[in-house]
Amino acid sequence: MQINAGxxxxxxxxxxxxxxxxxxxxxxxxxxxxxxxxxxxxxADRRTLGAQTEDKAIALKAETRMGDIVGDAxxxxxxxxxxKVLLTGEVKDEAMKRAVxxxxxxxxxxxxxxxxxxIAGPSxxxxxxxxxxxxxxxxxxxxxxxxxxxxxFKVVTERGTVYxxxxxxxxxxxxxxxVAQGVSGVMRVVKMFEYISEExxxxxxxxxxxxx
Numbered sequence: 039m040q041i042n043a044g045x046x047x048x049x050x051x052x053x054x055x056x057x058x059x060x061x062x063x064x065x066x067x068x069x070x071x072x073x074x075x076x077x078x079x080x081x082a083d084r085r086t087l088g089a090q091t092e093d094k095a096i097a098l099k100a101e102t103r104m105g106d107i108v109g110d111a112x113x114x115x116x117x118x119x120x121x122k123v124l125l126t127g128e129v130k131d132e133a134m135k136r137a138v139x140x141x142x143x144x145x146x147x148x149x150x151x152x153x154x155x156x157i158a159g160p161s162x163x164x165x166x167x168x169x170x171x172x173x174x175x176x177x178x179x180x181x182x183x184x185x186x187x188x189x190x191f192k193v194v195t196e197r198g199t200v201y202x203x204x205x206x207x208x209x210x211x212x213x214x215x216x217v218a219q220g221v222s223g224v225m226r227v228v229k230m231f232e233y234i235s236e237e238x239x240x241x242x243x244x245x246x247x248x249x250x
Contacts, residue, residue, distance in 0.1 A: 198225035
């Protein structure tokens, strides 16, 4: 049997790069596993296909416009879920914070903006890498919790603060917040859910279970 050396080296090089970037095996595992969880989210999302498509378009348009408003004076992350936009990161002053929000509100299909921008200098690469690892850990912890649907949550981390978004029930939201709060490195958890009833949650899961 012949062994393709290139095929073996490709996954090895990815693993080495992951370790080098995050400087810890634990961080690498968290990020890789979070990617797997993210793939599951795409196939079991409570948003309509239209909403998912619009969320991607909203985020892309907003991120494209941030350069003209913020430039090198800040660092803005844009996350859209069910047409509700979460803004996180840092800007130099209150005027820039308002300008960013105004620009995003003007994008078509945006139904709301949650402006969590901090007035501070741009965060460091180390801080952003740490946030990436925390996000991965939270996603894994949610996936381990069998009493909720982990794929119904979007996790965003900024400076150790975890923002939870999603179409969830009150029960699911409370459980998820407790789980996230117990993850090492998490300083604060902010719930930004769009709440639905238990009946609605069951009905949203039915088409997915039938198709699996």
